[in-house]
Amino acid sequence: MAIIGQSGAGKSTLLSLLAGLDEPTSGTVKLMETDLNQLSDAARSTWRSTNLSFIFQAFHLLPELTALENVQLPLDIRGDKQASQQAARLLGKVGLSDRQDHYPAQLSGGEQQRVAIARAFVTAPSILFADEPTGNLDAQTGENIITQLFDINEQQATTLILITHDAALASRCNRQFRLEQGMLIEGLSEARAEGLSEARAEGPNDTINKGSNVEAVKD
Amino acid sequence: MITKLALRQLKAQWRRPDGRALLLSVFLMTSLITLLSLTGDRLEKSLTTRSAEILGADMVMSSHRQLPPGWNSQTVPFGLSTTKVTQFISMVEAQDSMLRSSIRAVDAPYPLRGKVITDPPHLTSAPKSGTVWVEDSVLSRLNINIGDSLNIGYSSFIVDRTLISSPDRGSGFRSFNPHIIMSSDDLAATKVLAPGSRAHYRRLFAGTPEQIQKAEQFFRANLNEEQRLYTAQGNQPVRGNTANNASQYLKLSALFALLLGSFSIYLCLRRFSADQRSRTALLMSLGLSRTQLFQLFSIQLLCGWLLAAIPGALLGFGLHNVVLWKLASLLPQPLPPLSILSLISSPLLAGAILIVAGLATLLPLGKTSVLSLIRQGNDRPSTHKLLYLLTPIALFSIIALFVESALFALLLTTGLLLAGLISGWCVQFLIHTLNQRLKNSIRLFPLLTLRIKQQRHWHRLQGGVLTLLLTLMTVLLFARQDMLSEWQGQLPADTPNQFVIDIQPWEKESVTQWLSDQKIPSTLYPIIRGRIESLNGQEIAQAFTAEQRQHNTLNRELNLTWGNKIPAHNTLNQGQWSSADNAISIEQSMADELSLVLGDEIGFRVGSDLFSGTVTSIRGVEWASFRPNFYVIFSPGVIDQLPATYITSFKTDASQKDATTQLLKAFPTLTLIDIEQLLLQAQDLINKLSDSASLILLLTLLSGLILVITTLQQDLVQRRFEVALLRTLGASANQARQLDMLEYLLIGLSCGLLTCIMSESLLYLIYTNLLQLAPQLHPFLWLALPVLATILFALTGLLTRKTLSLPSSYQLLKSGE
Structure with a gap:
């Protein structure tokens, strides 16, 4: 599913509430049958690390670790014995097998984000939050990244929650929500839908159709 | 995994200037503190040992009169070992030559601290009855050898050994004369000391620092006016408080270094912590727990400490040896051993400072929210006001603990900060x-x-x-x-560079003649030792305040002189030089500090004789002029008849270097x-x-x-x-x-x-x-x-x-x- 909204609409706040990073001033957040508000700070961290993953706009790789080490880091933190093999497998999936010993500084922006994607999926999360994952990339690279993201997402049967302001990108997801004046409304707005139909007329069709591959939100 | 990550991060930190600055601060601080504490520790110990060796004991009771026999029994409860020494100046004679010598009559064992070194080495701890140990100058000036005899008073002694060096030489001019050590068993037979003779009676004590401290308290409370008490630890007559001054200087430097170092470390860590914020958020989003986070930073700090503090301590140790090598000739050898504590205390201190500064800057990181990765710049962890307050206090406490005095540390820190x-x-x-x-x-x-x-x-x-x-x-x-x-x-x-004292009255003419033959201009002044007894008929206890009574002229014997004109190197500040009966001229600072004015009548005691003089002039005296200077000068006719020795000073240039040797040959009893x-x-x-x-x-x-x-x-x-x-x-x-x-x-x-x-x-x-x-x-x-x-x-x-x-x-x- 995609959540779309203009700058300042509250997309990031919604994300932080959903991921249990922030506490709501009123009401409760229930995710996968778990009331996040009922958990202690530590329990929430543990729950988060087993069930959630993040992909950020600014990649956030550790510069002193190689691509492989960056990907295996979350498994290392859990003490997973198969960390290295798992990480190598995921890097293979994003097409970076030959670059696994490179450091982030030796990788291009797109490659860095692919490492970040591999890292996000390596723990086989139930839900993956992606916050403007292509915001720092040029159009072509962004496109490739999204394709890979959606592909792996499908293979791993993960719920992807994509935060974006890009209507075209949002329309490739199974469900779209827009955030307007504090309300979450299903569907793209008319103006955006029109813009989108123009884009559809101009652009290649297959990019939009691939959006249907995204699995429905589990809950 | 955590360790690996920590090491990788540490390696990356080293490439950053602030990472290097942190390691360098710890390194420099540790080397400086190691240098200072090692040097301070050994200096203090060796100077105390040195003072003890100069005194020949841990504590010395000294008096111009014989100590009452009761003294001995009083020391028993303190468990101190003790021995006694009588030191006096006397002419010794051998083969018709006379020599003025400083003679010590000692009890065995002697001394209690340090060593008397003789050639050949002695087997007994004091000369055997009937023998003496003499300095080389005694042998050469009397023209005798080991095995010859010399006379002290009415007794004759065999010269047994040459005295190379000895502690407990006494202070003042007494110590300038050639030295002789004899057994106190032989003292009475010489008949040199009669009641009223000038001699120094000393009792030496040795014991543990605690015993000495207790005994010192007891003795101090029971001292009479004549008696002086010296300890190696405290107010030594010889070296003042050198040990104390040196260690204060070292402590001051240490404090300065510690303040600079802790501040650098704190700032580096603060910057480090600021840089770690987004990384921490990321690691937490990947599932790192707070405990793991704490481990991650602890390992980095520990490794940083090992990398910086250990080499720092080693460098400090090396520099300490450089300093010791520089000061080798000033310090007694062999030096006291290194204490392990002072060697490890500095790296530990650096570790403690790292921990405190590290906790203060890194603890707030635990509160970092993953949110900061999403909303950039919005999420700054709240600063802990309490932490900001506690950190300087904790750092200060560590430093105060190290310099062993909270007050000292507080005063200096405040002073330096101000x-x-x-x-x-x-x-x-x-x-x-x-x-x-x-x-x-x-x-x-x-x-x-x-x-x-x-x-x-x-x-x-x-x-x-x-x-x-x-x-x-x-x-x-x-x-x-x-x-x-x-x-x-x-x-x-024309400032003189040679002083000659102890010129006997019968030598006065010939010394004057000899000097003028050598074309060395000089003036001889008589010296008579006396005490001020009264002012305008009042005893000094009433006439002066307690503070005034501490003045040099009142708390000891004065060198008095007489003459018929004002010394050329003095200035006449008040009154007129007078040759009238009983006129005296006094020095300006003495007049100022004792509030003396023209016309005051001052009473003096020389031996058993009493004299008085009326102040008719006040002189300005340049004390640093290297010429004989006097507080009090009498007009002729008052103290002329009293036995006096003479003093003079003169300048020799390079061509006259031999003159002094010849002078001593011609007049062996002079002290130069x-x-x-x-x-x-x-x-x-x-x-x-x-x-x-x-x-x-x-x-x-x-x-x-x-x-x-x-x-x-x-x-x-x-x-x-x-x-x-x-x-x-x-x-x-x-x-x-x-x-x-x-x-x-x-x-x-x-x-x-x-x-x-x-x-x-x-x-x-x-x-x-x-x-x-x-x-x-x-x-x-x-x-x-x-x-x-x-x-x-x-x-x-x-x-x-x-x-x-x-x-x-x-x-x-x-x-x-």
């Missing part, structure tokens, strides 16, 4: 003033003004620290040999004091001490520079941002560099100027108050210091500065990091 604060403000004022001068001459003026305004807090800190350190360096450098040689240079050319030799020794001592002090200060200066680097790092981000902005707005890389250089130039010049002002003022005070010399300016300083300070700032600035290309400037601004 001095630093004031200098900091002055530097800032100077920067501002200098900047205003540039107003119309440079294009970058508005930017420079902005920069100076932004950086003023750091400028104050940098300026304060560097100015203090440079001032100390400068004063130390100038207050050494240049001063002593300048002082010597300012003395008149070579002032030039004494000054050379003093010069040597001062050089060695100030070399060591300079080494310590140099290291402290390095710590100060590290602090400057650290502070330059603190707002590096802001600086880079500013440069990036300038670059994208059209400034060339050159202009950006110029702006930095102008800033360093301003702060360097300001620090240099302030250092000049402070050093010159301090030197002025030292010249006028301590050395009593005409103060002078040092033009070289006014050139060198501003240049040096500017270079220091430019160098440290360049070390931290990174040139930004235009694209990377855009990148920096875009990424918003």
Whole structure:
């Protein structure tokens, strides 16, 4: 599913509430049958690390670790014995097998984000939050990244929650929500839908159709 | 995994200037503290040992009268070992030659601390009855050998051994005479000492420091006026409080280094913690728990400590040996062993400071939210006010614990902070003033003004620290040999360099004749020792205040003289020189401090005789003139008949070097004091001490520079941002560099100027108050210091500065990091 909204609409706040990073001033957040508000700070961290993953706009790789080490880091933190093999497998999936010993500084922006994607999926999360994952990339690279993201997402049967302001990108997801004046409304707005139909007329069709591959939100 | 990550991060940190600054601060601090504590510890121990060896005991009771027999039994409860010594001056005679000698009659064992060294080595702890140990000069002047006999009073002794060195030589001129040691069993038979004879009676004590302390308290409470008590630990008659002064200096340096070091470490860690925020958020989003996070940082701190503190301690140990090698001739050998505690205390101290500063800066990281990765810049962890308050207190407590005195640490810290604060403000004022001068001459003026305004807090800190350190360096450098040689240079050319004392009345004519034959101008003055007993008929206890009674002229015997005209090197300040009966002339400072005026009648006691004199004139006396000087001079006819010895001083030049040897050959009982030799020794001592002090200060200066680097790092981000902005707005890389250089130039010049002002003022005070010399300016300083300070700032600035290309400037601004 995609959540779309203009700058300042509250997309990031919604994300932080959903991921249990922030506490709501009123009401409760229930995710996968778990009331996040009922958990202690530590329990929430543990729950988060087993069930959630993040992909950020600014990649956030550790510069002193190689691509492989960056990907295996979350498994290392859990003490997973198969960390290295798992990480190598995921890097293979994003097409970076030959670059696994490179450091982030030796990788291009797109490659860095692919490492970040591999890292996000390596723990086989139930839900993956992606916050403007292509915001720092040029159009072509962004496109490739999204394709890979959606592909792996499908293979791993993960719920992807994509935060974006890009209507075209949002329309490739199974469900779209827009955030307007504090309300979450299903569907793209008319103006955006029109813009989108123009884009559809101009652009290649297959990019939009691939959006249907995204699995429905589990809950 | 955590360890691996920690090590990787540490490696990455090392590539960053602030990471290096942190390791360097710890390294330098540890080496300095190791050097200071090792040196301090051994100096204190060896000087106490040395004092004990000079005294020949841990504690000495000394009196002009025999100690009452009860003394012995009183010492029993304290468990001290004890022995007694009687020292007196007497003529000894052998083969018709006479020699004035300082004779010690001792009980076995002797001494209690230190060693009497003889040739051949002695087997008994004191000379056997009927034998004496004599110094080489006794043998040569009496023209006798080992195995010959000499006479003391009515007894004859066999010279058993040559005395090479011995502790407990006594103080004052008594110790200048050739020494002889005999057994006290033989003393009575010599009949040299009759009631009223001048002799020194000493009882030596030795024991554990606790025993000595208890006994000292008891004895001090029971001392009479005649008796003096000296301990090796405390108020030694010989070396003052040298050990104390030295260790205070070392402690002061240590405190300075610790303050600088902890501050650098704190700032580095603060910067480190700020950099770690987004990384921490990321690691937490990947599932790192708080405990793991704590481990991650602890491992890094531990490794950093190992990397910096261990080599630091080793360097400190090496430097300590350099200092010891420098001071080798001043310290008793062999030196007391190193204490393990002082060797490991410094790395541990550095560790404690790292922990405190680390906790203060890294604990808030645990509160970092993953949110900061999503909403950039919005999420700053709240600062802990309590933590900010507790950190300086905890750091201060560690430091106070180390220097072993909270009050000392508090006073000095406050003093240093105040001095630093004031200098900091002055530097800032100077920067501002200098900047205003540039107003119309440079294009970058508005930017420079902005920069100076932004950086003023750091400028104050940098300026304060560097100015203090440079001032100390400068004063130390100038207050050494240049001063002593300048002082010597300012003395008149005819200033005497030889003193001769103990000229007997029957030798007066021939010594005068001999000197004039050698064309050495001199005047002989008689010396009669006497005490002031009364003022205008009142006893001194009533006539003077307690404070006045401490004056040199009242608390001991005075050297009195007489003459029919005022000495050529004195000035007549008040009244008239009078040759009238019972007229006396007194010295100005004595008149001032004892509130004496013309017409006062002063009573004196010489031996059993009483005299009085009326003050008819007050003289100005130059005490540092190296001529015989007197507080009181009688008119002729009052004390002329009393037995006197004579004193004179004269100048010998290079061609007359032999004259002094010949004089001693011609008159073997004279005592000659070579002032030039004494000054050379003093010069040597001062050089060695100030070399060591300079080494310590140099290291402290390095710590100060590290602090400057650290502070330059603190707002590096802001600086880079500013440069990036300038670059994208059209400034060339050159202009950006110029702006930095102008800033360093301003702060360097300001620090240099302030250092000049402070050093010159301090030197002025030292010249006028301590050395009593005409103060002078040092033009070289006014050139060198501003240049040096500017270079220091430019160098440290360049070390931290990174040139930004235009694209990377855009990148920096875009990424918003």
